[in-house]
Amino acid sequence: MTTFQEVTLRGEAAERRRLDEIEAARQKRIRWEAAMEEARVGTPRRTASGTSKPRKRHGATPPG
Template sequence: MASGALEEQLAEIAQEVTLRGQAAERRRQDEAEAARQKRIRWEAAMEQARIRYAEAYRFRHFEAQEAAWRHATRLTEYVSAVHTRVEAMPPGQARTEAEAWISWAAATVERLDPLNTPPRLPDIPNPRADDLKPFLGHWSPYGP
């Protein structure tokens, strides 16, 4: 009788070990699936962050072009005002030097004005991890 009870206990222990092993395997699979899903969500967040980063970069470039245009416009107005004054000067060394300055200033403004070249989208640099942080919400740029 004692050997029957022992065999029964061993069968129960073996069944318990099997059940615990199966439960541990299910937990491991569930954790692996949760990690996979989290990585998929993180990768999607990273892709969206790259898109938003590129748009923000383009917009900063756009604002810089507008600022350069305004600056060039103000400089052009100034060069024009100087030109009007110089035209009223009598011929001589001072006028010749002023006309040379006007030529230099006009050429400089020509180079500065973004409207003198066809507009194009800027090349977007590869963002560093820190560049993406503002676009990631609660996600880390280093991984899920």
């Protein structure tokens, strides 16, 4: 036989799991958006020597 307290605790645990899942999905979306923005903008990346090397942008007109 389940008591009212057991039902309450199970409900609270289920709510915590639900909120954790929502937060995990939010964090995943934030990481995905950041990766897409980085890919779109073409932020500099590190080379093997540790120096920064800008990415080539297709269709960009060189300065000068």
